[in-house]
Amino acid sequence: MDDYVTGVLTNIGLFSFLALSAYLLLIAGEMSFGQQAFFGVGAYSGGILTAIYGLPLPVAALVAMLLGSLCAFLVGLPTLRLRGLYFAMATLAAAEMARILFELFRFQRQIGGELVGPDGTQGFRGIRWVFERGVEPAGYLALVWGLLLIALVVFLLMERSRLGATLRAIGEDPDLARSCGISVERFKLGVAAAAGALAALGGVLFAHHNTYIEPRNFDIMLGVHSLAYALIGGLGTAFGPLLGVMVDLGVLEGSRVFQGYRMIAFGGLVAILLIFRPRGLLDEKVVHWLRARFS
Amino acid sequence: MLELERVSRHFGGVRAVDGLDLKVRDGEIVGLIGPNGSGKSTTVNLVTGLFSLTSGQIRFRGQDIAPLPTHMRLQGGIARTFQNIRLFGQLTVWQNLWVAQNSPADRAKRGFFSRWLGGQSGVRDEIVSLLEFSGLAHKQDELASNLAFGEQRRLELARAMATKPKLLLLDEPAAGMNSEEIGQLRERILKLRERGLTILLVEHVMELVMGVTDRIAVLNFGQKIAEGTPAEIQKDAAVRKAYLGGDAAAAEGGS
Numbered sequence: 001m002d003d004y005v006t007g008v009l010t011n012i013g014l015f016s017f018l019a020l021s022a023y024l025l026l027i028a029g030e031m032s033f034g035q036q037a038f039f040g041v042g043a044y045s046g047g048i049l050t051a052i053y054g055l056p057l058p059v060a061a062l063v064a065m066l067l068g069s070l071c072a073f074l075v076g077l078p079t080l081r082l083r084g085l086y087f088a089m090a091t092l093a094a095a096e097m098a099r100i101l102f103e104l105f106r107f108q109r110q111i112g113g114e115l116v117g118p119d120g121t122q123g124f125r126g127i128r129w130v131f132e133r134g135v136e137p138a139g140y141l142a143l144v145w146g147l148l149l150i151a152l153v154v155f156l157l158m159e160r161s162r163l164g165a166t167l168r169a170i171g172e173d174p175d176l177a178r179s180c181g182i183s184v185e186r187f188k189l190g191v192a193a194a195a196g197a198l199a200a201l202g203g204v205l206f207a208h209h210n211t212y213i214e215p216r217n218f219d220i221m222l223g224v225h226s227l228a229y230a231l232i233g234g235l236g237t238a239f240g241p242l243l244g245v246m247v248d249l250g251v252l253e254g255s256r257v258f259q260g261y262r263m264i265a266f267g268g269l270v271a272i273l274l275i276f277r278p279r280g281l282l283d284e285k286v287v288h289w290l291r292a293r294f295s
Numbered sequence: 296m297l298e299l300e301r302v303s304r305h306f307g308g309v310r311a312v313d314g315l316d317l318k319v320r321d322g323e324i325v326g327l328i329g330p331n332g333s334g335k336s337t338t339v340n341l342v343t344g345l346f347s348l349t350s351g352q353i354r355f356r357g358q359d360i361a362p363l364p365t366h367m368r369l370q371g372g373i374a375r376t377f378q379n380i381r382l383f384g385q386l387t388v389w390q391n392l393w394v395a396q397n398s399p400a401d402r403a404k405r406g407f408f409s410r411w412l413g414g415q416s417g418v419r420d421e422i423v424s425l426l427e428f429s430g431l432a433h434k435q436d437e438l439a440s441n442l443a444f445g446e447q448r449r450l451e452l453a454r455a456m457a458t459k460p461k462l463l464l465l466d467e468p469a470a471g472m473n474s475e476e477i478g479q480l481r482e483r484i485l486k487l488r489e490r491g492l493t494i495l496l497v498e499h500v501m502e503l504v505m506g507v508t509d510r511i512a513v514l515n516f517g518q519k520i521a522e523g524t525p526a527e528i529q530k531d532a533a534v535r536k537a538y539l540g541g542d543a544a545a546a547e548g549g550s
Contacts, residue, residue: 163411165390169383176381179343181369181397181458284385288438 006137008254010209012245013144017202018222019229019241020151021195026230028191029171031084033223034075034091037098038068038196040218042203044102044118047213050129051116052109057129061204065197071098072196073189080188095223102215123214130208144205148242151198155238167191168284228270234280236287243281296321296462296493297342302351303517304337311337313517314351319462324484324494326504326525329514330537335497336378338514339464342495343375344368355462370399374460376451378467378497384440388431391439391454392422398459422457428483429453445476452483462493469500477503505529513537 021035042064049060079090108117111126118124130140158164167187170177174184207213225248233244248266252258258265277283297319304312312334319325327335340346342353344365353360360368383391396418405413426432429449434442439450448468455463465484469477477500484494484507498504504511505525513521513528515537521528528534 158412161412162393165386166394166411168385169390169394172383172385173381175345175365176377176383177394178365179345179369179375180395180454181366182394183366285438288387292436 001138003137006141008249010137010141010144012242012249013141013148014202014206014209015226015229015249016148016242016245017151017205018199018226019233019245020155020238021199021202022223022226023230023235023238023241024155024191024195024198026227026235027171028167028188029174030080030188030191031088031227032091032192032195033088033220033227034095034098035195035199035226036218036220036222037075037095038072038199039203039206039222039226040098040102040213040215041071041196042068042200043207043213043217044105044124044203045200046204047124047127047207048107048117050208051124051127052107052111057204057208060129061201064200064204068200068203069193069197072199073193075196076189076192080185080192092220092223095218096220099215099218102218121215123212124207125212127207127211127213131211140209144209147201147205151201152238152242159238228266231280232270232273234277234282234286236279236282236284240280240282296323296356297495298352298354299338299342300352300354302338302341302353303349304334304341304346305349310517312341312514315514315517315519317512317519319493319495322488322491322493323510324488324496324508326508326511327495327497327514328499328501328504328511328528333514333537334517335514336466337517339375339466339495339497342368342464343373366397369458369460370397372398372459372461373464374455374458374462375464376448376455376466376468378470380444380447380451382439382442382447382450382454384438386439387436388426388439388442388450389422389435391450392425392457393418395454395457396421396459400459425453425456428456428486444471448472448476448480456487460492462495463487464495464497466497467499468496469498469503472500474502481506 018035018039021038022032025032045067046060046064049055049063050057075091075094079087079094082090102118103121105118106120108115108119114126116126166177166182169180170182170184170187177184229244229248230241231244232247233242234240247269252262252265273280299315299317302312302315303310315334315338327338329335337346341348344363348361355368355371355373360371363371383394386394402410423432426435429452431446431449431453434446439447442450452468469480472480481503484496487494496504496508508525511523511525511528512519513531513534520533520537521531523531
């Protein structure tokens with residue numbers, strides 16, 4: 001496998017975490033334009049913990065996930081009181097605030113005669129924990145996909161459980177869910193927190209893959225993409241968002257066919273799908289049909 | 296069981312429900328009828344908490360429930376069906392009943408993890424018996440949105456039953472049904488009463504209301520204009536006037 005293919009596959013894995021994060025909120029009926037902020041929180045906090053404090057990556061990743069989850073919970077407290085479009089706008093605003101905070105964030109320390117840490121708009125160089133331990137690109141690819149596989153298995157189990165059915169019930173008709181005795185607000189906060197942790201995990205892995213991050217990485221386009229991935233791939237199963245990432249990063253970007261025109265092709269694809277398959281390629285009906293066929 | 300005292304709900308200048316007093320006793324089937332827009336569905340929404348009160352009091356089993364959010368009222372034992380059928384269309388028939396199991400009894404029976412993360416085995420019997428009661432056993436793995444109209448109505452009732460209610464609010468359950476289906480619905484409602492349920496039946500279809508209720512309250516423009524047994528209501532002049540219009544009632548009364 002050449003480095004280019006390895007790189008594309010690693011990217012697909014990394015952004016799948018973000019796509020799953022958006023997907024989790026979508027099945028509970030909320031469209032967040034702000035998941036990129038928690039991806040950024042994960043990237044910055046994970047990077048600081050390994051590069052400045054010298055913590056091992058697994059510990060840094062756990063702390064970053066907790067932090068991402070906490071941030072998402074705090075953002076969710078006020079924003080989840082809003083409905084539909086207003087929630088989307090509020091999350092977008094919160095994420096832009098986070099990005100501007102990243103631009104103002106300076107926290108540099110001398111490590112081995114070199115200044116390391118976030119430096120405002122200059123970004124954050126030298127997140128080299130993985131690189132210094134001599135992990136090959138193929139090894140890192142395996143790590144990313146291994147974690148993604150675990151996340152997918154958790155998702156698939158969750159969707160078979162009553163919790164999964166309840167989240168879909170809330171997503172489809174919150175008033176009816178309330179009338180069935182479901183505490184809608186509490187579930188949505190829980191979902192927001194879990195989605196924040198998932199995005200943060202993706203962020204940590206992203207930071208250690210790139211070794212350099214900057215506030216620009218976490219702008220609105222990333223959020224739009226993560227939503228688009230879930231909506232292209234489909235809301236019927238956790239494989240949906242993964243499929244969405246593959247279509248964009250794998251086919252549109254990775255194949256180099258649309259070089260330079262990728263965004264045009266991507267935008268067109270999103271528009272066409274929203275018209276003909278508003279809940280994505282693998283929507284609930286398709287998934288139900290497949291399940292009836294093969295189980 | 297349920298007591299409404301001077302209950303009002305105004306939407307701007309519209310008095311959807313205006314100073315309504317209504318009592319439903321344990322084990323009773325009470326009908327709530329009235330012309331379109333007379334405030335019947337609003338009353339149901341007030342009792343379940345989807346709308347908040349403008350003024351008045353609602354007591355359920357002696358407790359003031361006005362400050363409780365909807366899901367807490369359900370857990371207290373109030374379940375409902377909707378006038379325009381509302382189901383979780385992306386979920387299967389089975390799942391629709393599964394997610395509705397939130398009664399305190401269900402919470403007590405299974406721990407947090409087995410309730411939310413466990414599979415379907417722990418609750419199989421209850422759901423199977425609900426499916427049989429509704430005649431939907433053969434459709435359990437069908438998506439709710441793929442059901443025929445009558446089946447959807449039956450699933451809605453089963454879903455309300457899955458919450459193990461003490462009080463059941465049925466909002467026009469016979470709307471759009473043919474006379475055979477209405478007969479089956481009547482049987483089902485009477486069976487529910489045998490199980491000890493108290494029922495508030497909001498309905499247009501007189502064939503059903505007159506057949507199953509113990510008492511009927513009649514609403515018009517948000518106010519109660521009559522209350523009594525089905526036989527009394529059929530003779531009541533104010534009710535005839537509300538339904539048939541002033542002249543028609545007078546003409547009929549004169550003939």
